[in-house]
Amino acid sequence: MISIREQVVQTLAYVTHLDVYFVHPPVEVDVTIPLLVLNEVENSDHFYRMNGLEITNIGYEVSIYCSNPMHIIEYLPLIDEAMKQELGL
Numbered sequence: 001m002i003s004i005r006e007q008v009v010q011t012l013a014y015v016t017h018l019d020v021y022f023v024h025p026p027v028e029v030d031v032t033i034p035l036l037v038l039n040e041v042e043n044s045d046h047f048y049r050m051n052g053l054e055i056t057n058i059g060y061e062v063s064i065y066c067s068n069p070m071h072i073i074e075y076l077p078l079i080d081e082a083m084k085q086e087l088g089l
């Protein structure tokens with residue numbers, strides 16, 4: 001099975017220039033906001049194969065932690081575009 005988690009984290013970090021964590025930031029580390037937290041909310045396999053590859057639908061939730069609500073408006077289009085274009089999702 002191929003994991004795209006690392007690619008999603010790297011892409012979001014690249015387009016937003018923010019720290020991106022999977023599930024939650026490390027507990028014993030100081031973090032700087034704004035930051036993103038990526039959480040896998042869906043993972044369902046299909047029982048057919050396309051060109052010899054099994055197909056899986058994966059759903060992610062991206063949370064933006066910030067002290068300025070304007071950051072949400074700033075980062076949302078970058079995240080949406082990256083998930084649609086950069087990752088081919």
